[in-house]
Amino acid sequence: MRYKIIIDSCGELLDEWKKDECFESIPLTLMVGAEQIIDDETFDQAEFINKVAACPECPKSACPSPERYMRAYDCEAEHIYAVTLSSELSGSYNSALLGRDLIMEDHPDKKIHVFNSRSASIGESLIGMKIQECEEAGMSFEEVVSTVEHYIEGQHTFFILENLDTLRKNGRLSKVKALVASALKIKPVMGSTDDGNICQLDQARGMNRALIKLVEQVIEKTPDSAEKVLAISHCNCPARAQVLKEAFEERMKLAKIVVLDTAGVSSMYANDGGVIVAV
Structure with missing residues (x-):
C-alpha cells in the first residue's frame, strides 16, 4: 500500500x-445528555436527531x-x-x-x-x-x-442552518442573535475564516432566499471554478441539497459536484435541515 x-x-x-x-x-465521540455515541459506521442520523431534539442539554463531541x-x-x-x-x-x-x-x-x-x-x-x-x-x-x-x-x-466552506440552537449552546453564536434570527426567520449564511474559525457572511429572511445568498457567496469567492470540485453535505434534507446542486450547475462551470449526507459530528452542528458547501 x-x-x-x-x-x-x-x-x-x-x-x-x-x-x-x-x-x-x-x-x-458524541455526547447527548449522559449517553455516548461513537461516530462510526453504526451512527444512525435519524435516531441521533431525535435524541438531540428530546434532550434539554446541548450535544457535545470529544x-x-x-x-x-x-x-x-x-x-x-x-x-x-x-x-x-x-x-x-x-x-x-x-x-x-x-x-x-x-x-x-x-x-x-x-x-x-x-x-x-x-x-x-x-x-x-x-x-x-x-x-x-x-x-x-x-x-x-x-x-x-x-x-x-x-x-x-x-478552499472555502459555507453553510446555512435551519436550527441555530447547537451553535448558540456551544458559544458559536450569541443568545440574543440566535433568538432574534429565529423570531424573524432570518437565516445567517455562515462561512469559515482563513484560520478555520466561523464567521457570518450574509443573511436573508427565509431559507430559500438564504440559499440564493449562499450560491452568490460561493460564486463570488470561487474564481476560475472550471477545474474545481464542489461538495455539498446535508443533514436530512436531500431535496434542499438537490436544489443547491442544480443552482450551481446552472450558474457555475465546475469539474464535478459531490453530494453526501452528513456524518455524526457534522449532523450535530448542522442539525436537522442544515446544508454545507465546500469548494
Missing part, C-alpha cells in the same frame, strides 16, 4: 472509500485520543496523511499531531503529515480527494504535502 489517508469522522467518506484500505475514518491515531498510523503504507477538522473548532488536530510524534519515536523513518483542514465536514472530504488525486498522479510525499497545503489555503 503506497499511501493511507486518515480522516476524522467530522469528514464524510465517499462510498468507494468505505471499502478501500487506503482510507480510514477515526471516530469522534476528539479521538493520540493513541487512536497511533493505531491508524501503525501500517505498512509508505505515505500516511491525516486530515482533521479545524484546529480552531476541535482538539482532533493536536491529538493527531501528538499521535504522530509518539509513533515516530519508535519509527523515525515513517512519512506522516497531519493536515489542519481549517474546515469541517465536506471540506475534509475534498482534501482527502485532493490527496488521493496527487498520490495517483505519482507525486512524491513532499510534493503531495505542498500541493495539498496550497489547496487548503484556497
